[in-house]
Amino acid sequence: MAYYISTLLVLFVSYAILGLGLNVQYGLGGVLNFGYYLFFAIGAYVGGITALGSDKGRVPALFQEIYAWNLPVHLPYPLTVLSAVVVAGVFSVGVGLIVLRSVRDDFGALMTFVVFLTMFTLIGAYANLFNGYIGISGVPSPVSNPELWYPILALGWLAISWLLVGAVTRSPYGRVLKSIRERPDAAAALGKNVRHYRLSVFILGNCMAALSGALLIGFIGAWSPLSWQEAETLVVFSIVIVGGRGNNLGVVLGAAVVGVGINEAVVFLPAVSSDPGLIPSVQWVLIGIITIGFLWVRPRGLLPERKAKWPWIDSKPGEVSEGNLLRKLRKGEARK
Amino acid sequence: MNLFIASLAFSVVTAATLSLAAVAFSLQFAVSNIFNLAFGAALTLSCYAAYFFFSIVGIEFWLAIGLAVLFSGLFAAGMSAFLVGPFIRRGASAFVLMIVTFSLGTIIDYGLDGGFRDNSFTLPFGGSSLAIHAGPFELSGAQLVVVALAVVMTAGLAALLHRTRLGIAIRAIVDNRMLAGASGVPTRKVTTVAWFVTGLVTGIAGLALAASTSTVNGAIGDNYLLLIIPAAMLGGLGSIWGAIAGSLVISLADNLWGVFVGTQYEVLIGLLVLMVVIMIRPGGLAGVISRGWGGT
Numbered sequence: 199m200a201y202y203i204s205t206l207l208v209l210f211v212s213y214a215i216l217g218l219g220l221n222v223q224y225g226l227g228g229v230l231n232f233g234y235y236l237f238f239a240i241g242a243y244v245g246g247i248t249a250l251g252s253d254k255g256r257v258p259a260l261f262q263e264i265y266a267w268n269l270p271v272h273l274p275y276p277l278t279v280l281s282a283v284v285v286a287g288v289f290s291v292g293v294g295l296i297v298l299r300s301v302r303d304d305f306g307a308l309m310t311f312v313v314f315l316t317m318f319t320l321i322g323a324y325a326n327l328f329n330g331y332i333g334i335s336g337v338p339s340p341v342s343n344p345e346l347w348y349p350i351l352a353l354g355w356l357a358i359s360w361l362l363v364g365a366v367t368r369s370p371y372g373r374v375l376k377s378i379r380e381r382p383d384a385a386a387a388l389g390k391n392v393r394h395y396r397l398s399v400f401i402l403g404n405c406m407a408a409l410s411g412a413l414l415i416g417f418i419g420a421w422s423p424l425s426w427q428e429a430e431t432l433v434v435f436s437i438v439i440v441g442g443r444g445n446n447l448g449v450v451l452g453a454a455v456v457g458v459g460i461n462e463a464v465v466f467l468p469a470v471s472s473d474p475g476l477i478p479s480v481q482w483v484l485i486g487i488i489t490i491g492f493l494w495v496r497p498r499g500l501l502p503e504r505k506a507k508w509p510w511i512d513s514k515p516g517e518v519s520e521g522n523l524l525r526k527l528r529k530g531e532a533r534k
Numbered sequence: 535m536n537l538f539i540a541s542l543a544f545s546v547v548t549a550a551t552l553s554l555a556a557v558a559f560s561l562q563f564a565v566s567n568i569f570n571l572a573f574g575a576a577l578t579l580s581c582y583a584a585y586f587f588f589s590i591v592g593i594e595f596w597l598a599i600g601l602a603v604l605f606s607g608l609f610a611a612g613m614s615a616f617l618v619g620p621f622i623r624r625g626a627s628a629f630v631l632m633i634v635t636f637s638l639g640t641i642i643d644y645g646l647d648g649g650f651r652d653n654s655f656t657l658p659f660g661g662s663s664l665a666i667h668a669g670p671f672e673l674s675g676a677q678l679v680v681v682a683l684a685v686v687m688t689a690g691l692a693a694l695l696h697r698t699r700l701g702i703a704i705r706a707i708v709d710n711r712m713l714a715g716a717s718g719v720p721t722r723k724v725t726t727v728a729w730f731v732t733g734l735v736t737g738i739a740g741l742a743l744a745a746s747t748s749t750v751n752g753a754i755g756d757n758y759l760l761l762i763i764p765a766a767m768l769g770g771l772g773s774i775w776g777a778i779a780g781s782l783v784i785s786l787a788d789n790l791w792g793v794f795v796g797t798q799y800e801v802l803i804g805l806l807v808l809m810v811v812i813m814i815r816p817g818g819l820a821g822v823i824s825r826g827w828g829g830t
Binding site for chain 1: 568569571617620621626628629630632633634636637638640641643644645647648649756757759760763764767798799801802804805808809812813816
């Protein structure tokens with residue numbers, strides 16, 4: 199039971215960081231990335247391989263020959279996560295430079311989808327990259343009693359991510375991102391380099407995905423293409439849409455509701471012994487329906503994005519000031 | 535050199551199936567201005583529908599194939615009328631519609647996965663006895679049928695779009711939906727009918743794909759998207775002839791790569807082509823897409 203709870207906690211943290219990263223991209227910056235889960239996978243692979251190294255004794259004999267990397271030593275704990283983030287970040291620069299060049303935003307989004315499908319096939323087919331369809335396994339946990347300490351460690355990472363994302367959202371940089379999301383042409387007219395801002399937010403989000411991946415593999419210890427099929431991206435989108443696009447707290451709530459809640463709720467469905475694959479299928483169909491349903495019924499999510507407040511233009515009612523004028527303009531009263 | 539000619543001939547065969555799919559994908563984009571990410575799932579769906587009618591219901595094979603194509607058309611029409619259309623009328627952004635179609639694709643994929651116990655099956659198209667030999671290469675009967683079918687379908691589509699009132703209405707919507715509506719074109723009806731037609735083409739493409747691969751599994755359509763999307767983009771979205779040209783180029787590149795470089799990294803071709811298209815000529819060969827939002 200304790201193991202079950204710590205699994206749920208780690209899963210929750212992993213989904214929450216994933217959701218926060220996607221929220222930075224899609225919710226804050228207005229960049230749609232269907233290849234998001236690829237960066238999660240890269241984080242998991244790199245985090246796993248750097249933790250394994252090729253030390254005799256640590257790596258199962260079966261895998262010792264396979265890694266093209268053949269790292270002489272395994273890295274100590276925080277460095278494994280950091281290397282995962284760095285690798286994913288460098289890869290994002292390459293992908294982002296190409297994808298964000300598109301003349302239309304939806305072309306770029308379509309291209310991220312193609313990038314995902316291509317890399318999925320490529321990583322699966324070529325064994326000496328990440329051991330193909332078999333994947334890696336036997337990744338050691340960084341803490342001695344993972345059942346107790348790993349969830350706490352994971353929550354620590356979630357806290358760091360939360361503070362980072364909050365700071366980004368509130369900063370002037372975040373406000374520029376919001377303006378680009380709403381009116382890219384207007385932001386460009388004010389001298390903001392739309393492509394640079396989008397690229398930076400693309401990289402930041404993907405780095406968070408990699409962090410989440412490196413965190414998850416430290417607990418579950420194994421990773422293969424079966425764990426990151428194309429539909430997994432939908433879960434993250436579902437988390438952001440159900441929780442509330444642009445609202446960080448909402449996204450964390452979405453991670454609990456969709457990422458953990460639905461995954462665990464289906465476990466309690468009566469199993470059909472003749473068709474063991476039925477329950478996971480039901481789960482995917484359910485997540486798809488919930489996503490479309492929320493987009494139709496409550497497109498802003500459970501906790502909608504709060505309207506930004508600008509304290510420095512607020513003033514007392516009736517007083518003639520910039521703030522009151524703006525407020526009236528917004529309500530359409532200024533002309534009366 | 536023989537190898538080159540052989541791969542050229544084989545490219546025509548693979549391009550036949552690919553062009554059907556690319557034309558349907560491209561037309562759906564042109565009519566509704568969205569990318570249908572459920573397209574791969576729709577291809578898979580038509581294969582499963584044929585399997586359902588033939589193996590589970592027990593209808594005669596070619597009748598089952600016909601029903602599957604009809605089903606595919608009705609499915610696309612329903613998708614346009616009840617899912618994509620309402621979202622567009624509500625003013626959903628292109629991004630939201632991509633997420634919606636992506637969700638629908640996942641629902642279909644896993645619905646089929648859970649609904650059918652068999653994870654892979656074979657559709658008995660037969661026709662291998664018809665094989666002809668012409669010079670250095672050999673084409674099987676099924677391949678010839680697919681090529682003939684693609685030619686007939688494309689000619690039919692072109693005739694539909696350019697010779698009938700319906701086709702004129704569809705092209706009017708592709709050009710400017712609002713203006714078409716103001717001129718008395720019943721845009722909603724015509725859009726649904728246009729999706730029905732693309733659905734029929736999708737169904738035929740899916741079944742042609744099933745005929746050219748020995749076994750059908752749940753990933754058949756989604757894997758094929760890696761060729762469809764670059765072919766449609768290279769040709770220029772919204773253009774039938776562009777999609778055919780794009781399919782020929784992609785198929786040829788694919789086969790030549792296979793012959794001269796080896797099958798290693800073959801999967802990268804689609805992405806490489808797409809990269810070049812997006813950076814150098816975003817409108818594709820036909821160049822229909824203008825810069826900025828709201829092309830075609």
